[in-house]
Amino acid sequence: MIRGSVEIIVALERECLDVDKAIAKRNWAACEVSWKKQRRLTHELDISLREQPAATPEAAEAVTRRIERLTRYREAQLKRLRAFNEACATRLSTIGKFKSFSRTRENDRRSSLVDVTT
Numbered sequence: 001m002i003r004g005s006v007e008i009i010v011a012l013e014r015e016c017l018d019v020d021k022a023i024a025k026r027n028w029a030a031c032e033v034s035w036k037k038q039r040r041l042t043h044e045l046d047i048s049l050r051e052q053p054a055a056t057p058e059a060a061e062a063v064t065r066r067i068e069r070l071t072r073y074r075e076a077q078l079k080r081l082r083a084f085n086e087a088c089a090t091r092l093s094t095i096g097k098f099k100s101f102s103r104t105r106e107n108d109r110r111s112s113l114v115d116v117t118t
Contacts, residue, residue: 002051002052003048005048009067011041013070016070018030
C-alpha cells in the first residue's frame with residue numbers, strides 16, 4: 001500500500017531535521033544515511049502523487065506549499081554545507097601556506113656550533 005503524500009512529507013521533514021543534527025555534530029556517516037532515506041522518500045512521494053492525486057484543489061495546493069517549503073529548507077541546508085566546505089578549504093590552505101613557510105625558514109638556519117679552531 002502506498003502511503004499518503006502528507007505522511008511522506010512529514011517523514012522528509014523529520015529527515016531534514018536529523019541531517020541538521022548530524023551536521024552540527026559533524027557526523028557525516030549519519031548525514032549520508034539520512035540523505036539516502038530522503039532520496040527514497042522523494043521517489044515514494046513522486047509515486048504517491050501520481051497514484052493518489054489530491055481529492056480537492058485545496059488539498060493539492062496545501063501539498064504543493066509544503067513541498068515548496070521543504071525544497072527551500074533543503075536548498076538552505078545545501079548552502080550552509082557549501083559555506084562550511086569553503087571555510088574548511090580556506091583553513092586547510094592557510095595551514096598549507098604556514099607549513100611551506102616553516103620549511104623555507106628551516107633551510108635558512110645557520111649552524112649554532114662554535115668554531116673552536118680559531
